[in-house]
Amino acid sequence: MNYRKETYPSNLNSLLDKAMLIASDSIEKLNFNNCPGINDLYYELHKTCGVQPEYSVVRDKKVYNAMGYVANIKSGKSKSLNEFKGLYVFGEEIDGKVTPVYVGIS
Secondary structure, three states: OOOOOOOOOOOHHHHHHHHHHHHHHHHHHHOOOOOOOHHHHEEEEEEOOOOOOEEEEEEOHHHHHHOOOOOOEOOOOOOOOOEOOOEEEEEEEEOOEEEEEEEEEO
């Protein structure tokens, strides 16, 4: 059984076929012209209150909201939803084609 208490299919090849379809779809979406880059989703915040400047990388909430994504979990001491739980796929562009280099679940 998986983490959702669902039994595995009797034919694991069907599960692998489904995984290949999802992977192909993800690669296709990574190569869309309007697929945002990491620099579109985050920005660097420079603070200068003190002797040494501080730098932070901050999620651009306006961009996420415009794409229809809203935070769905709380993290740290936050009283509001401020993080995203889901699948993350990061790619690298080589010769004009984006290839996944990192896939993670949070």
